[in-house]
Amino acid sequence: QVQLVESGGGLVQAGGSLRLSCAASGSPLGFRTMGWYRQAPGKQRELVASITSGGITDYADPVKGRFAISRDNNKNTVFLQMNQLRPEDTAVYYCNAKTHISYWGQGTQVTVSS
Numbered sequence: 001q002v003q004l005v006e007s008g009g010g011l012v013q014a015g016g017s018l019r020l021s022c023a024a025s026g027s028p029l030g031f032r033t034m035g036w037y038r039q040a041p042g043k044q045r046e047l048v049a050s051i052t053s054g055g056i057t058d059y060a061d062p063v064k065g066r067f068a069i070s071r072d073n074n075k076n077t078v079f080l081q082m083n084q085l086r087p088e089d090t091a092v093y094y095c096n097a098k099t100h101i102s103y104w105g106q107g108t109q110v111t112v113s114s
Contacts, residue, residue, distance in 0.1 A: 002026035002103045004095045009108030012085055016112070020080040022095030022105055027076070031097040034071055034078035038091035038110075045094065049080060062088070085112045 008020040024031055035050030035058075049059045049069040057069055066085075071078040078095065090112050095105035 002097070002099075002101075004097055004103055004105035006093070006095045006105040006108045009093060009110045011111045011113065014085060014087055014112055014114050016085050017081070017083045018085065018110060019082070020093055020095075020108060020110075022078045022097075024076040024078070024095070024097045024103070027097075027099050029099070030073060030076055031099060033096075033098045034076075035096050036069065036078070036080045037094045037096055038089075039094070039107075040088075040091040043091075048093065050096075051078065082110070085110075087112045087114045 003026055004024050006022045012018055033050055033052050036048040037045050038048050039045040047060055051057045051069045051071050066083050068081045092107040093110050094107045097103045
């Protein structure tokens with residue numbers, strides 16, 4: 001059974017930083033792609049950043065240059081370093097991990113105050 005456990009959300013002032021972590025388990029062959037999505041109130045869930053097992057990354061335009069995604073393949077853990085946070089980054093952030101199926105974490109709240 002695949003499980004994703006997220007940590008690291010919280011409240012921060014604009015301009016501050018947070019680091020999210022997500023530990024995935026239950027897939028003997030690991031996960032092809034891991035990433036982070038976010039959903040703000042009244043909006044659709046959107047991709048923030050993703051990273052393949054080979055280290056290829058993809059970022060949404062609004063976070064390019066401010067966020068950095070990384071992963072530890074040995075531990076099936078993905079990280080999201082978020083710098084220069086803005087109030088518009090406020091959302092619930094969800095970890096995602098893909099095999100031939102897409103799995104989701106429970107979400108962690110990130111709130112950026114102005």
